[in-house]
Amino acid sequence: MLPQVLAGLSILVIGDSHMASPNNLLNPLHEALTKQGAVVHSIGVCGTNPGDWLKPTAPQSGCQGYEGAERIGDGRAKVLGSAAQTQAIGPLLAKEKPDVLLVVMGDTMGAYDRPAFPRAWAWQSVSALTKAVTEAKVTCVWVGPGWGEEGGQFGKTYARAEQVSKFLADTVSPPCTYINSLAFSKPGAWVTLDGQHYGRSGYQKWTESIVGALANVEAVKKLRPR
Amino acid sequence: MPTLSRRIVSVACAVGASLPLLASASGLYRTGPAEDVGYVRFVNLTTQPVSVTNAGGQALELLTDKPVSDFLAAPTAQPIRGSATAKSGSAAKLDLKVGSEAFVTVLLRGGQEGLEAVALSETPQDFNALRASLALYADARDCKNANVVLPGTEVRLFTPGEGVPRRQVNPVSLSVQLECDGKQVGEATAPVALRAGGRYSLVVRPGSSGPSVLVVEDAIAP
Numbered sequence: 527m528l529p530q531v532l533a534g535l536s537i538l539v540i541g542d543s544h545m546a547s548p549n550n551l552l553n554p555l556h557e558a559l560t561k562q563g564a565v566v567h568s569i570g571v572c573g574t575n576p577g578d579w580l581k582p583t584a585p586q587s588g589c590q591g592y593e594g595a596e597r598i599g600d601g602r603a604k605v606l607g608s609a610a611q612t613q614a615i616g617p618l619l620a621k622e623k624p625d626v627l628l629v630v631m632g633d634t635m636g637a638y639d640r641p642a643f644p645r646a647w648a649w650q651s652v653s654a655l656t657k658a659v660t661e662a663k664v665t666c667v668w669v670g671p672g673w674g675e676e677g678g679q680f681g682k683t684y685a686r687a688e689q690v691s692k693f694l695a696d697t698v699s700p701p702c703t704y705i706n707s708l709a710f711s712k713p714g715a716w717v718t719l720d721g722q723h724y725g726r727s728g729y730q731k732w733t734e735s736i737v738g739a740l741a742n743v744e745a746v747k748k749l750r751p752r
Numbered sequence: 753m754p755t756l757s758r759r760i761v762s763v764a765c766a767v768g769a770s771l772p773l774l775a776s777a778s779g780l781y782r783t784g785p786a787e788d789v790g791y792v793r794f795v796n797l798t799t800q801p802v803s804v805t806n807a808g809g810q811a812l813e814l815l816t817d818k819p820v821s822d823f824l825a826a827p828t829a830q831p832i833r834g835s836a837t838a839k840s841g842s843a844a845k846l847d848l849k850v851g852s853e854a855f856v857t858v859l860l861r862g863g864q865e866g867l868e869a870v871a872l873s874e875t876p877q878d879f880n881a882l883r884a885s886l887a888l889y890a891d892a893r894d895c896k897n898a899n900v901v902l903p904g905t906e907v908r909l910f911t912p913g914e915g916v917p918r919r920q921v922n923p924v925s926l927s928v929q930l931e932c933d934g935k936q937v938g939e940a941t942a943p944v945a946l947r948a949g950g951r952y953s954l955v956v957r958p959g960s961s962g963p964s965v966l967v968v969e970d971a972i973a974p
Contacts, residue, residue, distance in 0.1 A: 543780070543781070572780070572781065573780070573781035573782065585781075586780075586781035586782060587781075588780045588781035588782065589780055589781050592780070633783060634781070634782075634783050635783065635784065636783045636784065637783055637784025637785070638783045638784070639782075639783070639784065640784055642852075642853075644784060644785055644788075644852070644853055645853065645876075645877055645879055646791070646853045646855070646875075646876065646879070647784075647785045647789060647853065648879075649879040650972055653881075653949065656881065656949075679780075680780075680783055682783075693879070696879065696880045696881065696882075697879050697880065697881050697949075698881060699881055699882070700881055700882065700948065700949075701881075720780070722783075
């Protein structure tokens with residue numbers, strides 16, 4: 527049983543398509559954090575990058591039908607549909623003052639269909655969000671993408687997954703603590719629907735790993751619930 | 753009947769919400785930038801204001817007290833054309849090809865035949881939130897074999913080589929002394945507190961009493 531590190535903490539979770547549907551990561555993670563005693567607000571918008579959370583941004587057009595989802599506290603998850611958009615992170619953090627900001631992003635930056643990973647473009651997006659996090663002085667934890675499966679529709683490869691993860695490890699910390707999802711499993715171990723998004727079992731395993739890792743983050747352990 | 757309709761809609765939504773995410777045959781959405789992009793900025797190394805105008809007539813003013821522009825996102829599919837014009841009327845044509853992920857710095861300097869545009873390009877890979885990144889921009893006519901040393905030492909920050917030299921340093925307070933062809937030139941710069949994750953350019957600018965170094969924190973226009 528995990529120590530009750532997360533009990534009483536308020537956690538704002540923002541993410542990309544992995545969080546944009548209740549039956550992706552959103553429900554399992556939200557419920558697992560809640561079970562640990564945290565008060566959770568989860569928001570996911572499909573096809574968004576870190577920089578898209580500086581101002582309200584709609585999901586990409588290719589996300590039709592899976593645009594976004596939100597879940598607040600003990601309430602049920604709400605599928606946002608055409609109303610889905612990110613919320614500007616500065617005002618959101620100022621309004622909610624969460625103990626922890628948990629970011630689940632990385633796959634949408636992977637440029638899986640391109641021969642080279644666009645580091646400068648990704649840096650601009652990541653640093654825009656981390657700058658806002660620094661200004662808000664909030665404890666931040668960033669969960670990077672998992673391995674997925676090669677040969678899927680997005681063109682994700684294990685080599686690129688490693689590149690993206692290493693890039694995020696180098697660029698989000700500080701101010702965020704980086705959680706390397708690649709350490710949770712072997713390449714291809716979690717079955718996906720499309721090379722990138724997992725099935726129920728994969729999201730459950732990812733949830734368990736994230737919650738375990740989060741409870742071991744030093745910056746989180748030092749927090750006291752308000 | 754409104755009540756029955758609402759019930760049917762809410763059941764349909766509940767069923768829809770419980771289905772796993774299904775991808776289309778062509779993939780759901782883009783993972784990466786919509787198009788290849790590079791970045792370009794302009795540095796006014798003259799003693800008068802310079803106006804940079806693109807082919808569409810939009811102008812960017814570079815004043816002598818704020819001589820460095822932000823990096824502007826630039827298309828890579830076609831060249832950027834325009835002109836740079838000093839207050840005196842001297843002008844230079846601009847015809848730049850910006851590569852994907854490249855950062856192009858256009859030095860606008862006075863030459864023998866008036867205003868000149870010298871484009872220096874780099875494709876940095878060293879993005880890191882813990883350290884600061886430094887690059888040295890110099891035209892050899894202003895400072896041959898340019899380098900910088902830590903004041904009072906012979907510790908050279910850059911290794912000579914092709915292209916724009918760049919390196920990571922710890923985010924400390926930094927002062928540098930310009931060196932041209934192995935000889936120290938001018939005064940050391942005032943200390944600058946480098947930021948973790950910050951990216952900086954040391955730009956050599958010509959002057960009537962010799963070249964000097966301008967320390968600039970790089971920024972990309974929002």
